[in-house]
Amino acid sequence: MDRPKRVDGSNLSAQDLDTLRSSVKGKVVVKGQSPEEEYRPLLERWNRMHIKEANIIVLPESEEDVSSTIKFVAEHNLDVAIASGRHTYSGPSSGYGLIIDMRNLRKVSVDVEKQTAVAQGGSLAGDIEAAAEDVGLRPVMGAVNATGCGGITTGGGIGNLSAQYGLVADNLLAARVALADGTIVVASDEENPDLFWGIRGGGSNFGLVTEFTYKLHKADPFVYSGFFMFSSDKIDACIDLMNVLHLDYIMKSNGKFACTGLTAIMGGNVIPGFLVWYDGPEEEGKKYIKPILDLGPIYPGSGAEVKRHTETTDWKQFEKMFPPEFNRLVGTTTQVSYPISTDIIKRTVQRFQEIVATRPENLSVSKLMFDLRDYSKVTSVPLDATAYANRREGCLIAVDLIWDQEELDKEMMQITKDFITQVRAWVKEDNEQKGVADVGAHVGATTLYALVSDGDEKLASVFGSNLGRMKELKRKYDPGMMWDKWYPVSPDAN
Ligand SMILES: Cc1cc2nc3c(=O)[nH]c(=O)nc-3n(C[C@H](O)[C@H](O)[C@H](O)COP(=O)(O)OP(=O)(O)OC[C@H]3O[C@@H](n4cnc5c(N)ncnc54)[C@H](O)[C@@H]3O)c2cc1C
Incomplete structure (x- = not known):
């Protein structure tokens, strides 16, 4: 057409x-x-x-x-x-x-009895978290409070609470959606269920969400959380620890222990570390981080403490990792199945180190992240239950190449693309050996986390086996392609 x-x-x-x-x-x-x-x-x-x-x-x-x-x-x-x-x-x-x-539409109201929050479409994750925490409840949101609930919910959304309660989108009960002709409709299991399916992972393909209704969860406001970093010579030991942490600790914590392996750069060297988050008291949390402590982190600089959950998502603490002069970046992801091939992770870190070494000053706050989450709650939802297609157990590898000069944009975009292409080739080979398909046959799930991507991935990599239904819905709700910014699906293809 x-x-x-x-x-x-x-x-x-x-x-x-x-x-x-x-x-x-x-x-x-x-x-x-x-x-x-x-x-x-x-x-x-x-x-x-x-x-x-x-x-x-x-x-x-x-x-x-x-x-x-x-x-x-x-x-x-x-x-x-x-x-x-x-x-x-x-x-x-x-x-x-x-x-x-939508920045002026950030009103949030919480119903304590029903354990729900109604948030206007421009609310930030932190607006909802703060309103809920005041009354002993929590929403599922991402790692930082500055993220808009609009983007994170419609794109799926993973946070520390996802191991217990699923994706941000899995905790959406209903939404009010402005369609391409300006009409506002309700999307829920009861009303326009096809639209409700589409806005949970299909991004803004079908309309603008003016209001989200979320399920909230009863919780103690306090968690045990912190960061442990290690000297560069412990990179391999940290990588070798990842499978142990995942199998013996994370997967045995009833979704309460979340941990991200992180590499940062200090004085030109890649420094490994672990961000830890335990939803419970310090005495219990300490048991889960024992292997990390045993590896001998660097002090001062490392440590965990009891904090409010909202403190752990406060953007202010992450700002140091993203200084304002380094504000151009590309983030991209792929996922490797468990047990993780430590060889792939070591090669990935090695390649990252080589890239950073080409421009140590410009790339000095770049990061690699290895998300060691328990995804069983997320994968317990059938893949065709919502548009979100990355319901897969695996370690998400996220590359954040961050630089400081506009002139480097093109070069850095290309370098990141080549880098992730290489990592994906290693992962594909590894998956083939394990009998796990990259996209499709195994569970039909994708290996890409589309909310952290360069915006330029193939639609099949974003929506996997849900792409056909996405096209059908696009024909129904937006045949004129008004909403064409976040992985727009063409309604024309059969
Ligand atoms: C530092 C940082 C940390 C992050 N951490 C996490 C994390 O822990 N977990 C995770 O899952 N993601 C994470 N993300 C990714 C984040 O979820 C996405 O970038 C998300 O799109 C941001 O939403 P936003 O509303 O702020 O984006 P915006 O840039 O405002 O919007 C992006 C797009 O989202 C869609 N959108 C936004 N609002 C609406 C609406 N009301 N109705 C319909 N569509 C809408 C539109 O397509 C819009 O163009 C992180 C991002 C950053 C930068």
């Missing part, structure tokens, strides 16, 4: 813009017309590589504003992007046309 190309809105007349302004209560900020000090900060993104000069930014104050803006977008065939927490690795919340920026 031929669709007219979406336009960036630079051709809109003053009268058109007045019509838009009068149809919404929220602010309409226009490039070249609104004051620069108002316009420019609205373009900021966590990953500065994806800052784009949008022509129009609408800041809705209500669901009606969202609806009116979408109708305007449809009438003028505008290019449109949705921004919530503005925290994506790739750039789907940026564009040259119109941005629907």
Whole structure:
């Protein structure tokens, strides 16, 4: 089907813009017309590589504003992007046309009796966590509170509580969704279940979520958490420990112990470490981190303590790992089956070290992460129950190449692509030896965590065996491809 190309809105007349302004209560900020000090900060993104000069930014104050803006977008065939927490690795919340920026819609209300939270579509994970913690409850969100619930929920969402309660999307009970014609509908198991299926892992392919209703979980607010780092000569020992940690500790903790292997760079050397998080008292937590302590971490600098769960997700503590001058990056992932081939991990770390050594100053805060989570709760949900396709037990390998200069963007993107392609080839070989398919036959699940990707992966790698249903739903809910920023599925293909 031929669709007219979406336009960036630079051709809109003053009268058109007045019509838009009068149809919404929220602010309409226009490039070249609104004051620069108002316009420019609205373009900021966590990953500065994806800052784009949008022509129009609408800041809705209500669901009606969202609806009116979408109708305007449809009438003028505008290019449109949705921004919530503005925290994506790739750039789907940026564009040259119109941005629907949800930052003013962050109200959260918690129902203590029902153990639910209703959050407006622009809420940050931290807004929901804080509101729930006040009354002894917790939502499932990701590792940091600054992430928008819009992106993380529609993309799947993994956090420390996922081993106990599943994905962020698995804890979604209902949503209100603004469709491509501006109408607002409810998506839940009872109403529009096909849409509900699609927004749990299908991203923004079918509409903009104006309100999320989440299941909350009763919990003590305190957890035992911290970080342990080691000298460079212990890299191999740390890698060798990963299978032990996974099999004998994480998988025996009833989902309470989550642990991420991490490499950071210090003084040009790769430093291994483990981020640990235990949902229980210190005495119990200490048993789970024993093998890490036995390996002799570096002090001072290493340690775990009892903290509020919301403290462990507080973005402020991670800011040190992402200094503002290093704000261009690409994140990408693949997953290796257990028991992990330590040889693959060692080769991956070795390659990472070589890459960083080519530009030690520019790449000095880059990271590699090895997510050693218990995925049995996530994989207990059938793969075709939601659009999310990465329901697989395995260690997620995440590459975060982070640099400081715009001139390096192209080169670094390419280096990261080549790097992950190489790692995937090793993993594929390993999977073949273990009889585990890369995508498809084994469990039909993908090995890519699409929320941490360069935005440029094949649709089959993102949606796996759910791609066919995604296409069907796209034909029903967005045949005109209004929502075309986060892994847009073409409705045309059979
Ligand atoms: C430092 C950091 C840590 C992270 N940690 C984790 C983690 O622990 N676990 C995890 O799962 N992910 C994690 N992520 C990835 C994160 O979940 C995604 O980047 C997510 O897309 C961010 O959501 P956002 O709303 O902030 O993004 P934005 O950039 O605002 O939006 C990105 C896209 O999400 C979609 N979207 C946003 N809001 C809505 C909405 N209301 N309705 C429909 N679609 C919407 C749109 O396609 C939008 O373009 C992390 C990212 C970063 C940068």
